[in-house]
Amino acid sequence: MVRRGGHMLIRDTLNANLAALSLDAQKRATKDAAKKAARAEAAAAKEAERKAEAMVLIKRVERNKRKYVTVVSGLEEHGLTLKDVAKALGKKFATGSSVTKTASGGEEITVQGDVSDDLYDWLLEVYGERIPEDNVDCIEDKPKKKSAGV
Template sequence: MASQTIPKLKSVLYCDVCTLPVEYCEFEGTLKKCKEWLKSSHPDVYDKLYGEQDLSKDLENTLNVSGTKDSNAEEQPAKLTKEEKRVEREEAKRMASKVLIKTIERTKRKRVTTVQGLDAFGIETKKAAKMLANKFATGASVTKTADKKDEIVVQGDLNYDIFDFILEKFKEVPEDNIKIVEDTKSKKKQ
């Protein structure tokens, strides 16, 4: 029986800013922040990736063969800042978004619960509807609202249960951004 050697596993260092491996930070829009984090947290890896090579590359990019300044060198940081601003705008928009959970009364005492705004947090509404249907053993579907946004319609009065479920399963949705709209219709007195 031949002895088999087990190869060593490589440990991969992931960036805390963009969550990619540090070798791929340049493909994300936050390279400047990634470099700052890497330099402060792992200076040896920073030197390996961006050390003296970074300085010589910057020098080559800013000066062309004749020794004059290249105009593309000024445009690249502007593009980078535009992309960083876009990422920050998307993040701010996402944090300003609300998830609305409300109950609608159908016929007699039948109720349905609607969930709106999950798609703003990057959650696929069809998958979320399937998860809700499986969790609560009820029907759930995705419909379009009047303003062309997706909403999940779940059969039953499940406001607070869905609130807890969203907090548990979808960590990217902050608790402050989930709002339960109470049904304010007055009930008939018998």
């Protein structure tokens, strides 16, 4: 009988340890969940800050004497697929549009023709919920005038 009682004692001790262990496991699980939530919040805040600082630049660049192209850069920072946006731009403005590599290793969209003002309005109209208006900047590259008489 004593042995059986000892066996019961061991089982009771084991059950108590298991119950305590499950409480500890629950506490750890809630701590881990809180840590994961904090990390997710920090990542979301960092992503929002990165998007807030990411600028979309629209440049008008002169090719030949009176020929211009419009270059758009910085769209990928706002989660847009450049290939899809280039295709939409080509359809919207009925012109050639492609994704090109830059010297710094990034990518940008080149649209044939001087469509910088219309493109600015179109970007804000179509992707206004993804790109804040303050983050879109229109730059016009003006060629230097040649000095007369030289």
